[in-house]
Amino acid sequence: xxxxxxxxxxxxxxxxxxxxxxxxxxxxSITDDRVAAIKxxxxxxxxxxxxxxDGLLIERExxxxxxxxxxxxxxxxxxxxxxxxxGHFEYTRNMITGASTSxxxxxxxxxxxxxxxxxERHFFINNLLRIKDVVVVVNKMDLFDFSEEVFENMxxxxxxxxxxxxxxxxxxxxxxxxxxxxxxxxxxxxxMSWYKGPTLLSYLDELSVDTFGxxxxxxxxxxxVQDPEADFIGYAGKLLGADLSVGCEIEVLPSxxxxxxxGIQVYEKHYGRAVKGSSILLTLEDDLKLERGDMIVKAGExxxxxxxxxxxxxxxxxxxxxxxxxxxxxxxxRRVKARVDDIINKLNPDFSQKxxxxxxxxxxxxxxxxxxxxxxxxxxxxxxxxxNGSFILIDPNSNDTVAVGLINGL
Numbered sequence: 001x002x003x004x005x006x007x008x009x010x011x012x013x014x015x016x017x018x019x020x021x022x023x024x025x026x027x028x029s030i031t032d033d034r035v036a037a038i039k040x041x042x043x044x045x046x047x048x049x050x051x052x053x054d055g056l057l058i059e060r061e062x063x064x065x066x067x068x069x070x071x072x073x074x075x076x077x078x079x080x081x082x083x084x085x086x087g088h089f090e091y092t093r094n095m096i097t098g099a100s101t102s103x104x105x106x107x108x109x110x111x112x113x114x115x116x117x118x119x120e121r122h123f124f125i126n127n128l129l130r131i132k133d134v135v136v137v138v139n140k141m142d143l144f145d146f147s148e149e150v151f152e153n154m155x156x157x158x159x160x161x162x163x164x165x166x167x168x169x170x171x172x173x174x175x176x177x178x179x180x181x182x183x184x185x186x187x188x189x190x191x192m193s194w195y196k197g198p199t200l201l202s203y204l205d206e207l208s209v210d211t212f213g214x215x216x217x218x219x220x221x222x223x224x225v226q227d228p229e230a231d232f233i234g235y236a237g238k239l240l241g242a243d244l245s246v247g248c249e250i251e252v253l254p255s256x257x258x259x260x261x262x263g264i265q266v267y268e269k270h271y272g273r274a275v276k277g278s279s280i281l282l283t284l285e286d287d288l289k290l291e292r293g294d295m296i297v298k299a300g301e302x303x304x305x306x307x308x309x310x311x312x313x314x315x316x317x318x319x320x321x322x323x324x325x326x327x328x329x330x331x332x333x334r335r336v337k338a339r340v341d342d343i344i345n346k347l348n349p350d351f352s353q354k355x356x357x358x359x360x361x362x363x364x365x366x367x368x369x370x371x372x373x374x375x376x377x378x379x380x381x382x383x384x385x386x387x388n389g390s391f392i393l394i395d396p397n398s399n400d401t402v403a404v405g406l407i408n409g410l
Contacts, residue, residue, distance in 0.1 A: 001074070001077070001078045001079055002078050002079070003078065003079040003080065003081060004078055004079070004080050004081075004103055004104065004204060004207070004209065005080075005081045005083075005101055005102045005103050005104075006080060006081070006082045006083065006102055006103070006104050006105070006106060006204070007082075007083045007095075007098045007099040007102035007104075007105050007106070007126075007131075008020065008082065008083065008084050008098075008105070008106045008107075008108060009095060009099070009105055009106070009107045009108070009119075009122030009123070009125070009126065010107050010108035010109060010110075010118070010119055010122060011109075011110070011113070011116040011117075011118040011119050012118070013110060013113075014108040014109055014110040014113070014119075014139060015050075015108055015110060015139040015140060015179050015180070016084060016106075016108045017049075017050035017052075017084055018048075018049050018050045018139075018179040018180060019106070019108055019137060019139060019177070019179040019185065019200075020052065020071055020082055020084050021038075021049025021050055021051065021052035021179075022049050022179045022180075022182055022185045022186070023073065023082075023185060023186060023200070023201065024049075024052050024071065024073055025047075025049055025052070025182075026182055026185060026186035026187060026201075027073055027074075027075060027186060027201070029072075029073035029074070030052055034052065037051070038051045038052060046180065049179070049180075052071075070082070070083055070084075071083075071084060075201060075204075075205055076205075077205040077206075078204075078205060080204070082106075083097075083098030083099065083101075083102060084098075095122060095125060096125055096129075096314055096316075096404060097404075099125055099126060099129055099131065100129060100390070100404065102129075102131060103131070103133070103209045104131065104133040104134070104135065104204070104207060104209065105122075105126045105131045105133070105134045105135070106134075106135045106137055106200075107119065107122060107123060107126070107134055107135065107136050107137070108137045108139050109136060109137065109138050109139065109154055109158065110139055110140050111138050111139065111140045111141055111143060111144055111150055111151070111154055111176075112140055112143055112144075114153075114154055114157045115154075115157045115158050115161055119158075119161075120161055123161070123167075124167075126170075127167045127168050127170065128312065128366075128406070129386075129406075130168065130382070130383060130386060131170070132170055132171060132209075133170070133171050133173075133207060133209065134170050134171070134172050134173070135172075135173050135175060135200065135203060135204075136155075136158055136172060136173065136174045136175070137175050137177055137200060138150075138151055138154045138155075138174065138175070138176045138177065139177055139178070139179050140178065140179075140180070141176050141177060141178045141183065141191075141192065142178040142180060142181050142183070142191075146176075146178070146183070146189070146191040146192045148192070148194045148195070151174075151176040151195075154174075155174050158172075158174075173197075173203060174197075175195075175197060175198070175199070175200055175203065176189075176192055176195055177189075177200060178191075184199045184200065185199060185200050185201065186199060186200070186201045187199065215241065215242055215385065216241045216242055216297065216298070216301045216303075216380070216385055216388075217239065217240070217241050217242040217243065217244045217276070217297060217298050217301070218239075218240040218241045218295060218297060218303065218378075218380075218385070218387065218388045219235075219237055219238075219239050219240070219244065219282065219295065219296040219297070220237055220238075220240075220293070220294075220295045220332045220333050220334070220378075221235045221236070221237050221290055221291070221292055221293065221294045221295070221296065221333075222236055222237040222238070222292060222333055223235075223236040223237070223292060224236075224290065224291065224292060225281060232283075233283070233284075233287060234263075234265070234281045234282060234283045235281070235282045235283075235284075235290060235296065236279070236280070236281050236282075237279070237280070237282070237333075238277070238278070238279045238280075239274050239275070239276055239277065239278055239279075239280055240276060240277070240387040240388060241276055241385055241387050241388060242276055242298075243273055243274060243275050243276055244261060244264070244273070244274045244282075244298070245261065245264075245272060245273045245274075246261050246262070246263060246264060246271075246272045246273070247260055247261060248260065248261045248298060249298070249299040250284070250296050250297065250298060250299060251296075251297055251298070251299045251300070251301075251302055252288055252290060252294055252295070252296055252297075253294060253295045253297065253302060253303070253305060253378045254294070254305060254376055254378070255288070255290075255294070256302075257286075257288045258299055259284040259285050259286040259288055260284065260285045260286075261282060261283075261284065261285075262283040262284055262285045263282070263283040264280055264281075264282060264283075265280065265281040265282075265283075266278070266279070266280055266281070282296065292333070293333060293334050295332075295378045302378075303378045303379055303380045303385070303388060304378070304379055304380065304381075305376050305377075305378055306373065306376065306377050306378075306379055306407075307372070307373050307375070307376055308370070308371065308372050308373065309370075309371050309373070309377075309379070309407055309408075310344070310368065310369070310370050310371075310407075310408045311368070311369060311371060311391070311405040311406055311407045311408055312347065312366060312367070312368055312369075312382075312405065312406045312408060313340075313361065313366070313367055313368075313369045313393070313403050313404075313405045314364075314365075314366045314403060314404050314405070315361040315362060315363055315364070315365050315366075315367075315402065315403050316363065316364075316401065316402055316403055316404065317363060317395070317400065317402035317403070318363055319395075319402070320360040320361060320362050320363075321340060321343075321360055321361040321362075321402070321403065322340075322359060322360055323340050323341060323342060323343060323359040323360075324339060324340070324341070324359075325339070325340065326338070326339050326396070327339075327340070327393040327394060327395060327396065327402065327403075328393070328394040328395075328396050329371070329373060329377070329391055329392075329393055329394075330391060330392050330393075330394060331377040331379055331390075331391040332377075332388070334375075334376075334377050334378075335394075336373045336374055336375035336376070336377060337373070337374040337375070338371050338372065338373050338374075338393065339371065339372050340369050340370070340371050341369075341370050341371065341372050342369065342370040343359060343360070343361060343367050343368075343369050344367070344368040344369060344370060345367060345368050346361070346365060346366065346367040346368075347366045347367060347368065361403075368408070369405075371405075377391075379391075379407050380407070381407055381408060382406040382407050382408070389406060389407045390404065390405065390406055390407065391404075391405045391407065392404050392405070393405065
């Protein structure tokens, strides 16, 4: 079975953790000891299913999600990895981390409060990350006697947010639920007979995910494997973007040398084809004297060789970004020194732009920046090839990750 990666989003108290807990509970995906712990912690009142994901002690004490909890479960049709991300503004950077590898987003709106500023911010981040499928779950329908009118009002409120911004086109699906009672999460609700659409789980089971940003093969070399006695040279790494086959003509960056794929190995087994996402050992017909950090691509499909770039940067550190400061830029396995020369503008959650009124980005702010590198990276614009269009900035003194970035161009 395939695996679908999901992120959650929405404002605090919208019920994200309870929704994920309900999915786990109703699919019998919680271990017996965890079930016992949830029942004990809930006391005599209704089960507190948010305890299935709010694992940190401070989260349980404050009743909020802070860290990103990765939850694994499966249905009869596919496996799932859900990133339960925090709703508070100060933990927006954690939401970006959870959404960065997701294929679909569940955006939770509480029917008691509707669309809020953080809802808009999380939708903006999903849009920025080019997540094409967004499920808007209108939760807490039990508070309003499962009213169809309330659900339609929530839909209109969300759509009015879309009209205010310049968002990329996405598939948006609205589902009314009560995570507390279990209506329309796994099982269809008897209380909302007016709703004819799928439950949340049936929608996810049937979803066909686009292969957006997965069209070109990228094979950064992580390790050169040599056996002089056997006259053997192979290149180990993880294949990104698209498949690669024996006999395929390849090109290597930065040398632009060409050869053909001679063999593909995974441990002792040999294959005629390697699928994207697999870790493989690649051999070539010619000895090109390649090194760690070189990139193998299909001939005619080379990425850009960059020593400068324009990117969208999300600042994640309590210490503000200052122009002119040197950081380490990590792109794949290549790390080069980088300097932010200019903050072109800052971005609002509706994609409107405002000129940078100073030379700094503060925590959780998002801006378009111009960066100079002291070496080369082999990258693609994020909107063309997501797996090769992102990077992180690292503080060389503390080794902390201070920003995540998406490449726009040169």
